[in-house]
Amino acid sequence: MKEHTVKLAILKQLSQGGFHSGEELGQQFGVSRAAISKHIKGIQQWGVDIFRIQGKGYQLAKPLQLLDEKMLSENTTKPLELIPIIDSTNQYLLERVDSLQSGSVCIAEYQGKGRGRRGREWVSPFGSNLYMSMFWRLDAGMAAAMGLSLVVGVAVVEALQEVGIEGVKLKWPNDLYYQDKKLAGILVEMSGQAGAAANLVIGMGMNLMMPAQTPGITQPWTSVEEILQGRSFDRNQLAVALVNALHQVLSDYELHGMNHFVERWNPLDNFLGRKVKLLMGEREIVGIERGINEQGAVLLETEQGIEAFIGGEISLRGQD
Incomplete structure (x- = not known):
């Protein structure tokens, strides 16, 4: 966590909006402009979109709402x-x-x-x-x-x-x-x-x-x-x-x-009443999804009637 302190502080400053120069940020956090540039690259690797305009400094591409x-x-x-x-x-x-x-x-x-x-x-x-x-x-x-x-x-x-x-x-x-x-x-x-x-x-x-x-x-x-x-x-x-x-x-x-x-x-089931397929290893079962039962199994209406399926290695996919 300690190695991220400056990056997080820079992000907090940028999240307030507007442009912030490398010189300003460097003075604020007691590091060089080159160090600020390096920290910005690290922040971008986290998936944050930051752009820089010569003479203005750094700005977030879109507002950032930090957790408190x-x-x-x-x-x-x-x-x-x-x-x-x-x-x-x-x-x-x-x-x-x-x-x-x-x-x-x-x-x-x-x-x-x-x-x-x-x-x-x-x-x-x-x-x-x-x-x-x-x-x-x-x-x-x-x-x-x-x-x-x-x-x-x-x-x-x-x-x-x-x-x-x-x-x-x-x-x-x-x-x-x-x-x-x-x-x-x-x-x-x-x-x-x-x-x-x-x-x-x-x-x-x-x-x-x-x-x-x-x-x-x-x-x-x-x-x-x-x-x-x-x-x-x-x-x-x-x-x-x-x-x-x-x-x-x-x-x-x-x-x-x-x-x-x-x-x-x-009532919240995305596939209720819709045609789906269940993938279980090499096995594939197609049917109409009918919700769940009290064991947490998914219910499928197939040619054999209503069947219940449960387990960790089952994937459900929509077919319609």
Whole structure:
């Protein structure tokens, strides 16, 4: 973190708007203009678009809304840590499960090694999105965690609705969609022993203001900025709403399991009543998607009738 102090200070200054000369920044932070230039290049490698005009200095290509740890902590009920530059918020919590309070949160501005389902890379440019993970100790054990990503998805969509972001849907088992484009992904990782409490780390990456030309993404995606079409939103307020919604829904899940979440999931199902295919290794099954059941399995209407499918190595794809 220490090696990023000057870069983060430069970003904070640039986020106030306008041009800032290399000389001005150098004097402010006690370094040379050449050092400022080097720091700017490092910031650009985080995915921040900064341009320079001779005689004027540096300016952000678009406004940057930084996260505020004090505001986040004051408006949530459990320990929260903002680590601007991190490898992975999930990995950070996984390495500390023995010392964390259940409900602890880690949020970042940038992930160097963000990951999604099956170890895929999660592209994580600085300040464009929301990268957060929550630790939860589930006393009922690992078997009781089945379907947890579905419950988290419901909580996130309902929290978005509460802050005026409408039309977001769920794709089984762990994605959020808007008009058939990916908005966010959920990754639940767990550890523990049979008969003991399960240590869960629930990670989420949500596209907020990601530049259209962000490299490394192969599937159609959207962002909160695109959904709102010019209406403003506050990254900090959105983060608070999501953290508090997760705390509430995980407490509910501990008490009731999947009961009553099925009826909350199915109306939000992006592929409900649509033709889909399930990919399971070499096997491919085509049918009409009919929502989920109380075990968290996806239901497909095939020639054999309604069939339930569940497991970690299944991918669902739209067919229409």
